[in-house]
Amino acid sequence: MTTGPKHWELLGRARATDLQLWVALVSPARDTSAGYVAWGYSTLIDPWGTPVAKLDEKAGTLFADIGD
Secondary structure (H helix, E strand, O other), X not given: OOOHHHHHHHHHHHHHHHHOOOEEEOOOOOOOOOOOOOOOOOEEEOOOXXXXXXXXXXXXXXXXXXXX
């Protein structure tokens, strides 16, 4: 069962809101030829549950300013 599309961001936003802290959802890039196919879509979520930076399923580096 694949749950990435339905749960990845939703659960990250819930954790950030529940705990009132920054949450980084970190995933390897998607490789459909691998034994385990990761979802990708690494995301940084603020304490209010708002995604502030995202990657897609490809390899990349995520940068975001989290300071006030």
